[in-house]
Amino acid sequence: MLDPWSLQVLIAVGDRGSFSAAASALSLTQPAVSRQIAGLERRLGVRLFTRAARGVRPTPAGAVAIDLARDSLTRLRALEARLASFADLETGELRLAAFPSANTHFVPEAVRRFGQLHPGVTLSLRQLDQMALLPAVQEGSIDLALVTEWHLYAEPWAARNAPAGAEPERLAVEGVELVPLLDEELLVVLPAQHRLARRRRIRLADLGDETWIDGAHPDCLGPVTPLAEALGAAPTIGFWCDDWTGKQALVAAGVGVMLMPTLAAVAMRRDVVLRPTSPVLPPRRLYAATAAPAFRAPAVTAMLEILAELALSRT
Template identity: 60%
Template sequence: MLDTWSLRVLAEVAEHGSFSAAADALTMTQPAVSRQIAALERRAGVRLFHRHPRGVVPTAAGELAIGEAREILGRLAALEARLGAYAQLRGGQVRLSAFPSANTAFVPAAIRRFSAAHPGVEVGLVRGGPGDVRSGAVDVALVTDWDLPGDGVELVPLLDEEHRVALPTGHRLAGRTTVALRDLRGETWIEGGHPDCLGPLTALTRALGGPPRVGFVCDDWTGKQALVAAGMGVTVVSTLAAAAIRPDVVLRPTSPALPRRRLLAAVAPRDRRTPAAAAMLTVLTSLAVGYR
């Protein structure tokens, strides 16, 4: 099998027109270059150069071999350059998945910060979860401890989210600094998609004397806020979504306090993690500090 060094020697001999000049360019001796070409000819079973007193001239077979050698060497050089850019975050991509409340402000801020630091890396926000991290389809997946994945991914804690009740500004309880959950027993509740839902908040069920009376289901945070603002019901809002709350909706802590929800980043183990995924994890970890 031909090796890349032999191809480079072949290309240099063709470029310089003699074994001695190629030897100088390659920091080799002239006999070593001659032996390398002779070995190539034996392997190929055909003469590649006509030897003359003042140099060498490629044969027809040699012209073919030289063209192929230059193309292969060029492609290898391009591959090395691309891998170098990938390792040094001058190129490549990172694919991030999240859930709606994380996408209101936290994820856009992370993408903006990452792109400013690594403009050559393409960032994609895609649908997926921890299973897609295991398969390699997603590089970083934001998840909560309400729905932890199995083996095959590493979970990095980012922050513990608080939950507050969202009320329209004109609500009878909006002026209070803390809202007693028992005072919400007669309210209509607005449910959302997992994990942006009323969720495993058993304290809420206990305080209400039973499950919340759900009148509306809306997965979209914009729609949920609009329903609250219109006085159609109340809902629970996490720390991440609170950053994007509209002005005609107020958030109030509750008594008793609703349990917190942990936000984590699911990533591949270190030995399989891409440089871009590691860099995105650093950005997410740094950004989460501001939410604590």
């Protein structure tokens, strides 16, 4: 019987197109990866890869083997998750991931409440590339990730799997359930001394000449079309910053303005002001992405309940 580790090496080589890239991803040496593939080829009696101009490419047999290996590992992870659902909340681990604005207050408060209720469960918060959040849930390396609908529409599979007019929660994300939590309003942040800072609501048309501060997806200006229509032209982006502390510091320095989702509003500086906009920009929906209910561990269910309570308190 083939061992799961060999299948994982096979998939890594197929996905990355070279032994060296697969070795780097798996923290192995290139010769070790070569030996694993050679051993698989001897065991199966077929050649799995051929040399290409740069790296390797699967043979027809190799392509079939990669697909079957991927399916086999998915089933093994499902087995592990299903058995974990019989465990209690006295021990275990809960692995979380989120995006920066959710980490300013929402996630830390959820972690605090969970820790008080279930001190025996080890919590960890992983830092991942934003476009890796949903794949991490699919692969089982993360138990729960907070994502937005902007993640969903930006994913490469979204355009392939979304029927016309589909709601984000209807997207085909195999093995993942998207639990809606709340809709965030997008507000504008100005320096406290800005000419419009005393207004209760800011007409976006009055900010058409401003320099804007943008950031990494999804903590960015979002879908630009509604903002551009309200401004009367595409926003002039002068600064890029992924960190909310740094973005606010740029606003406070008077070099630009930005949009802030309500999740990050609790962490505002005193030398900036937060104002609703006219027109109101389309809200951003927040989801918890987890394994499908049949494979969900009790710790994930408990965290979902806490997140739902926190979301309700913000509406």
